[in-house]
Amino acid sequence: MFTRVEGLKRVLDLFDGVPVMVTVGACWVEWDALRPSDGNFALKTLGSGSSVGLGVALALPKRKVVILDGDGAVLMNMNGVATVGQMQPKNLIHIVFDNKVYEASGCIRTATSFNADLVAVAKGLGIKSAHRVATPEAFESQVRAAFASDGPHFIVAETKLSEGDSTFAYARLEETDNKHRFMRFLEKVEGRKLREDAIDVKTSLR
Amino acid sequence: MAAFDAVIVGAGHNALVCALYLAKAGRRILVLERSAEIGGALRSAELTLPGFVHDLYATNVGQFAVSPAYRDFAPEFAAAGLEFLSNPYPYATALDGGRAIRVYKDQALTEREIAAVSADDAAAWRELVGLFKRTAPQFLPLFFTPMPSAAALLRAAGLLGASPRSAWALRRIVKDTPRAFVDRRFAADETKALLMPWAYHMDFGPDVPGGATFAFVAGLSGHLRGLSVAKGGAGAITSALRRIALSLGAQIRTSSEVKSIRIERGRAAGVTLAGGETIDADCIVASVTPKLLFGGLVADEHLPPAFRRRIGAYRYGPATFVVHLALDRPLEWRAAADLAQFNYVHLCGGTDDIARTYADSLAGRLPERPVLVVSQTTPVDPSRAPPGKHVARIHVRTVPSVIAGDAAGAIDARSWKDAAEPYAERLLDLVAAQAPNLRSAILARRIVAPPEIELDNPNLVGGDCVSGSHHLDQNFARRPLRGWSRYATPIRGLYMTGAATWPGGGVHGGSGYLLAQTLLRRS
Numbered sequence: 210m211f212t213r214v215e216g217l218k219r220v221l222d223l224f225d226g227v228p229v230m231v232t233v234g235a236c237w238v239e240w241d242a243l244r245p246s247d248g249n250f251a252l253k254t255l256g257s258g259s260s261v262g263l264g265v266a267l268a269l270p271k272r273k274v275v276i277l278d279g280d281g282a283v284l285m286n287m288n289g290v291a292t293v294g295q296m297q298p299k300n301l302i303h304i305v306f307d308n309k310v311y312e313a314s315g316c317i318r319t320a321t322s323f324n325a326d327l328v329a330v331a332k333g334l335g336i337k338s339a340h341r342v343a344t345p346e347a348f349e350s351q352v353r354a355a356f357a358s359d360g361p362h363f364i365v366a367e368t369k370l371s372e373g374d375s376t377f378a379y380a381r382l383e384e385t386d387n388k389h390r391f392m393r394f395l396e397k398v399e400g401r402k403l404r405e406d407a408i409d410v411k412t413s414l415r
Numbered sequence: 416m417a418a419f420d421a422v423i424v425g426a427g428h429n430a431l432v433c434a435l436y437l438a439k440a441g442r443r444i445l446v447l448e449r450s451a452e453i454g455g456a457l458r459s460a461e462l463t464l465p466g467f468v469h470d471l472y473a474t475n476v477g478q479f480a481v482s483p484a485y486r487d488f489a490p491e492f493a494a495a496g497l498e499f500l501s502n503p504y505p506y507a508t509a510l511d512g513g514r515a516i517r518v519y520k521d522q523a524l525t526e527r528e529i530a531a532v533s534a535d536d537a538a539a540w541r542e543l544v545g546l547f548k549r550t551a552p553q554f555l556p557l558f559f560t561p562m563p564s565a566a567a568l569l570r571a572a573g574l575l576g577a578s579p580r581s582a583w584a585l586r587r588i589v590k591d592t593p594r595a596f597v598d599r600r601f602a603a604d605e606t607k608a609l610l611m612p613w614a615y616h617m618d619f620g621p622d623v624p625g626g627a628t629f630a631f632v633a634g635l636s637g638h639l640r641g642l643s644v645a646k647g648g649a650g651a652i653t654s655a656l657r658r659i660a661l662s663l664g665a666q667i668r669t670s671s672e673v674k675s676i677r678i679e680r681g682r683a684a685g686v687t688l689a690g691g692e693t694i695d696a697d698c699i700v701a702s703v704t705p706k707l708l709f710g711g712l713v714a715d716e717h718l719p720p721a722f723r724r725r726i727g728a729y730r731y732g733p734a735t736f737v738v739h740l741a742l743d744r745p746l747e748w749r750a751a752a753d754l755a756q757f758n759y760v761h762l763c764g765g766t767d768d769i770a771r772t773y774a775d776s777l778a779g780r781l782p783e784r785p786v787l788v789v790s791q792t793t794p795v796d797p798s799r800a801p802p803g804k805h806v807a808r809i810h811v812r813t814v815p816s817v818i819a820g821d822a823a824g825a826i827d828a829r830s831w832k833d834a835a836e837p838y839a840e841r842l843l844d845l846v847a848a849q850a851p852n853l854r855s856a857i858l859a860r861r862i863v864a865p866p867e868i869e870l871d872n873p874n875l876v877g878g879d880c881v882s883g884s885h886h887l888d889q890n891f892a893r894r895p896l897r898g899w900s901r902y903a904t905p906i907r908g909l910y911m912t913g914a915a916t917w918p919g920g921g922v923h924g925g926s927g928y929l930l931a932q933t934l935l936r937r938s
């Protein structure tokens with residue numbers, strides 16, 4: 210087993226211009242420190258990674274789109290994975306760090322520490338390229354393979370608890386700010402405007 | 416040897432200022448911030464729509480531009496791209512019946528404006544301006560002088576020596592209530608309503624002694640220097656502080672909450688993070704509000720009981736409430752077209768209305784007509800919004816932290832979660848009465864109620880925006896406590912900084928600066 214950071218450090222070079230949806234909690238803190246970028250989108254709701262990531266992947270079919278997720282989050286919203294299986298976005302790479310606990314809320318065990326097998330779930334939901342990795346080397350080669358081939362890809366990485374600090378990142382007033390920056394990042398890497406049709410300026414955001 | 420010479424808990428701007436001085440002196444510094452963002456109450460973000468940059472908390476940051484930290488690191492701040500902007504239209508007050516009174520940077524214009532309501536008031540205003548100009552060079556540096564100290568005494572003596580009459584007038588202002596301060600000088604309600612809100616920005620109801628200082632200093636410096644915002648957003652100051660700190664070798668870690676301060680043989684030895692990690696340091700600087708620092712991060716058993724009791728009685732002021740607005744076009748003020756240019760438009764009733772608002776806030780009632788600070792930022796800094804669009808905000812002084820009732824008897828909700836929306840409507844109604852195009856100009860809004868403020872930054876207890884009341888018993892040599900106003904604590908090696916310490920709330924880095932001088936002198 211290895212840590213998220215150990216794994217991610219090995220594949221950082223692949224992420225130039227890649228939008229990344231990141232699950233709540235320590236994973237965000239680590240990733241944002243590894244790759245500080247407006248292309249990091251902090252998911253607010255546990256489990257929304259597959260749904261948000263699917264939307265981004267469908268909107269930007271020529272670009273690899275990555276979800277950094279957790280086992281607890283995937284278990285919370287498996288229907289999102291089912292929709293990925295249904296839509297088959299070629300460019301989506303869903304990485305699930307499976308540490309078998311809800312790390313941010315006191316390390317309560319999740320179903321994967323009992324009988325659930327997320328690779329089998331993904332396969333059953335129609336994602337053919339679903340793999341389990343347990344070493345940093347295997348993680349690296351699986352992620353590189355996913356970047357080099359059509360997906361959707363689903364990679365379950367068996368990781369240990371992050372070392373040291375796993376402080377829960379507090380609710381951020383800047384969430385909306387993150388969204389706007391993320392959109393600008395997409396516009397920049399895509400070289401086209403996405404904004405007008407994406408936002409209904411008359412909506413009150415409260 | 417510990418890994419760090421100093422660990423600084425919290426990355427508010429005072430903490431960062433302190434880090435700058437210590438790092439520059441070659442100290443090994445680690446700053447630990449619990450939130451995902453640094454800056455505390457000094458941040459900006461696109462809270463509503465893309466391209467609309469809102470100052471989350473502090474917006475009028477002119478104090479920083481005249482602070483020692485800005486002076487001492489001027490080249491570094493310039494290299495970081497920090498700029499302050501102001502315009503000739505600092506502040507105005509909009510009164511009932513579509514009237515307004517305006518303070519320009521221009522003195523003659525301002526006098527003419529006041530003379531239109533009262534010739535005597537215009538003369539009294541000129542006299543007050545004179546007093547400020549004569550004494551400010553002597554007394555403003557007091558804010559960056561340790562309290563109490565020989566240096567502070569010398570300054571005060573210098574004031575007395577230079578002009579006993581001015582010194583006497585100042586002494587009276589320091590003790591005066593805001594009401595006495597304006598009533599002593601002015602006849603017209605309009606003139607009084609120009610200065611009363613400045614005392615109320617802090618938690619000074621009209622009848623609280625000591626509030627006159629804030630009316631005098633903020634009102635007059637705003638007039639003569641103008642109000643300033645940071646170009647691109649208040650967060651530009653924070654980003655610059657970060658950049659300079661990092662370039663000097665300091666380390667900053669976010670999402671790292673300090674849960675406790677380790678004390679060994681009566682001395683602070685390190686900190687323990689929420690995740691269990693421990694970090695050793697020779698000295699700990701905490702920009703954590705006294706009530707959470709003592710009895711929270713520092714266990715009671717390490718504290719003398721009398722200190723514990725006194726710090727437990729440290730008082731926070733009533734809360735604040737903010738509505739951020741993205742606007743399609745400028746507000747059209749009934750009173751005068753040029754009000755749209757003013758950085759701050761205060762909306763308030765007369766002195767008695769403000770007194771009622773204060774009493775209501777303390778008693779838990781939602782005020783019927785609170786004092787509103789409408790800040791219009793885009794006229795000063797057009798970069799805050801897409802071309803032709805605007806940002807503004809309604810900052811409410813004051814509301815209760817915990818709701819027991821509604822002074823207007825219209826809102827039944829007793830939690831902020833349910834009251835925030837209807838209360839925001841009340842505020843919008845109050846502003847719309849003065850600027851009828853308000854509602855149609857709103858593209859988006861974001862309400863920030865007291866619990867969200869405290870959740871975002873636990874130093875703002877109950878949503879008190881200045882981290883503890885600045886009434887006379889908690890200010891000057893008594894901030895936060897008499898005997899403990901010079902940043903030391905009963906624990907050796909543990910120091911306090913931040914708005915709860917002298918010189919108090921606001922964006923000036925005064926406390927971080929003074930603490931750094933103390934620490935560097937000591938070692």
Ligand SMILES: Cc1cc2nc3c(=O)[nH]c(=O)nc-3n(C[C@H](O)[C@H](O)[C@H](O)COP(=O)(O)OP(=O)(O)OC[C@H]3O[C@@H](n4cnc5c(N)ncnc54)[C@H](O)[C@@H]3O)c2cc1C
Nearest residue numbers: 425427429449455456472473474475673880913914921922
């Ligand atoms: C709505 C509003 C409007 C304001 N408007 C103005 C204005 O216009 N002009 C002006 O001059 N001032 C204004 N102020 C006041 C001013 O913003 C503050 O007084 C000032 O920013 C406080 O700075 P500070 O150094 O005390 O630190 P803070 O800003 O209080 O920052 C402290 C930091 O420490 C962190 N922290 C706390 N506990 C821990 C812990 N245990 N571990 C790790 N980190 C921790 C917090 O998360 C926070 O980031 C306003 C304030 C508010 C709320």
